[in-house]
Structures are given as structure tokens and as C-alpha cells.
Amino acid sequence: MNKKNILIGFLFVILAASILLISSTPANTSSTPSSPFKHTKDFRNAEWGMSMDEVVESESLSPIQIKYDTIVYQTYLDFFGTLTNIGYTFRDDTLYCGTYWIGGSYSNPTNNNINENKDIINTDKLFTKINNQLIEYYGDPVSKEDSEEYSIYRFETEKYIIITTLIIDDSVISVSFIDPTFN
Numbered sequence: 001m002n003k004k005n006i007l008i009g010f011l012f013v014i015l016a017a018s019i020l021l022i023s024s025t026p027a028n029t030s031s032t033p034s035s036p037f038k039h040t041k042d043f044r045n046a047e048w049g050m051s052m053d054e055v056v057e058s059e060s061l062s063p064i065q066i067k068y069d070t071i072v073y074q075t076y077l078d079f080f081g082t083l084t085n086i087g088y089t090f091r092d093d094t095l096y097c098g099t100y101w102i103g104g105s106y107s108n109p110t111n112n113n114i115n116e117n118k119d120i121i122n123t124d125k126l127f128t129k130i131n132n133q134l135i136e137y138y139g140d141p142v143s144k145e146d147s148e149e150y151s152i153y154r155f156e157t158e159k160y161i162i163i164t165t166l167i168i169d170d171s172v173i174s175v176s177f178i179d180p181t182f183n
Contacts, residue, residue, distance in 0.1 A: 101172065
């Protein structure tokens with residue numbers, strides 16, 4: 001056998017071993033939707049202090065509304081299981097808050113709190129799911145307030161003040177991430 005045939009045989013063995021190793025590695029078959037609460041940046045792809053133009057450039061969606069201090073997007077997010085509004089709030093063209101919310105005036109009334117299978121979303125269960133995941137990521141809330149009309153949880157970290165709200169009669173849930181250094 002010459003050196004060329006030995007080298008080709010060696011490369012074939014390495015290729016076959018690599019294919020075997022890759023095919024035996026389990027794929028990520030998790031059916032759990034990815035969390036919207038773990039951001040590599042401050043909120044989605046945006047950083048606190050960005051201008052409205054910079055946020056629009058950072059977001060992969062097209063805005064459904066831009067007002068003097070707010071940009072609103074809308075998309076289906078698997079974690080929530082329904083059409084979700086995404087809002088960015090600014091003061092003096094400086095981003096200080098990002099919010100996810102379900103229901104309310106920005107939702108299409110025909111899709112309000114209905115998932116892609118046309119099932120009505122149980123907002124109590126979803127609110128519990130949201131808060132349980134935030135507790136897992138950020139620890140227990142620093143405050144909770146529950147009444148017949150609403151529930152509010154507040155979490156605090158170095159990077160965020162997080163406020164979750166459930167308005168019971170309107171079936172509206174919001175999760176706001178706020179820059180803790182913003183005055």
C-alpha cells in the first residue's frame with residue numbers, strides 16, 4: 001500500500017467516527033418553549049439607554065405602533081402560547097423599560113387571549129407559570145400584592161426591576177423589565 005492510500009483510509013476512518021459521534025449525540029428534543037425572560041442584552045436585543053431608532057434596528061419584527069415615547073410590536077411567542085405585545089418605553093429618547101403583555105388595547109379583539117389552536121388562555125395559570133420561571137431565574141419576589149382585581153409581583157436584581165401584573169377582570173398580563181438605574 002502506498003502512503004496516499006493509507007492517508008485516504010485514515011481520513012475515511014476519522015470521517016466515519018465523526019459522523020457516528022454526531023449521530024449518537026442526542027438532539028435537543030425539549031418541548032418546553034424558550035423563555036422570553038433570559039436576555040443576553042437588557043431586553044430582547046436592546047440595551048438600556050438606546051434611542052428609539054437603535055431599538056427599531058435591533059428588533060427583528062416590524063412595529064405596529066410608534067408614539068413619541070413607545071414602540072409596540074406584536075408576535076406569537078410560544079412561551080405565552082398566544083399573541084404577545086412587546087413594548088419599549090423611552091424617556092428623552094432613552095430606553096428604560098421593556099414589557100411583554102397579553103390582552104388589552106393593542107390586541108386584536110378576535111385573538112385576545114386565544115392561542116394558535118383557538119383555545120382560550122387561562123391567564124391565572126399563565127401568570128403562575130411566568131412568576132414561577134422568574135423565581136427560578138431571579139429568586140423570590142421582593143413584594144407581592146393580591147386582591148380580587150389584580151395581582152402584582154416585584155422582583156429586583158442588579159440588572160432589572162421586574163414587575164408582573166395580572167388584571168383579573170380584563171384578563172391582561174404584563175411583565176415589565178425596568179432599568180434599575182433610570183431616574
